[in-house]
C-alpha cells in the first residue's frame with residue numbers, strides 16, 4: 001500500500017487541499033469522511049469527543065484509507081503533543097496562539113533538543129520512521145498556529161517569526177467573537193484576515209482558513225489560501241439529515 005501524502009506533500013500539489021474537523025469521536029465517521037475524498041482529516045481534540053486513545057485509533061483508520069492525518073490540540077494542550085507525535089501525527093494545529101511566547105512553547109513541545117523539549121522513546125512513529133527517525137522527523141513535521149483572536153492578528157508577525165512555526169490557520173468564528181464591536185465586526189474581520197494573509201505571505205508561511213460553507217472555501221482557495229478546513233463532521237451530518245427530512249416533509253405536504 002502506498003502511504004498517504006504528508007501534509008507537506010499535499011501543500012506542494014497544484015490543487016488546494018480540503019479537510020474537515022472530525023470531532024464526533026467515531027472512527028466510522030472518520031472512515032466515511034476519508035472515503036468521500038477529503039484530502040486530510042483534522043482529528044479535533046479541542047472541541048471534539050476524541051481523547052488520546054481515540055486519536056491513536058483515528059490515525060490508523062485515516063492512514064489505512066490513504067488520507068493525511070492532522071490533529072488539532074486542545075487549547076494549551078501541550079502535554080498531549082509528545083504522545084500524539086509518538087503515535088505518528090506529523091501535522092499539528094494549536095488553537096488560540098495569541099503571542100510569540102505561546103508559539104515558542106508549541107514549537108518546543110514538538111521538537112527534540114536542542115530546539116525543544118520532546119523526550120525520546122521508541123514509539124509507533126519511530127518504528128515506522130526507521131533508524132533515522134529522530135534526525136529526519138523535522139522534515140515532515142508541520143506546526144500550524146491558529147490565529148483566531150484579534151490579539152493574535154496584532155501579533156501575527158512575531159508569531160510567524162518564531163522558528164519552527166510553518167504556518168497559520170485562521171479561525172474566523174473565534175476571531176469574530178473577539179472583535180468586540182456591535183457594528184462593523186464583519187468589516188473588521190475582513191481587514192484582520194487580509195492583514196494576516198499579507199503577513200503570512202511576507203514570511204513565506206503557509207496559510208489556511210476554516211470555512212463554514214463550500215462557497216467560502218472556494219473563495220478562500222481562489223484568494224490564495226493554501227489549504228481550507230471545511231466545516232465539521234457534526235455539521236456535515238446535521239446538514240445532510242436536515243436536507244433529508246426537509247425533502248421528506250415537502251413530499252408529505254404534497255401527498
Ligand code: 3PY
Pocket residue numbers: 021148170171172173174175210
Ligand atoms: C474558528 O473559526 O474559530 C475555528 O476554530 C474553526 O474551527
Ligand code: MG
Pocket residue numbers: 095148171173174
Ligand atoms: Mg476556534
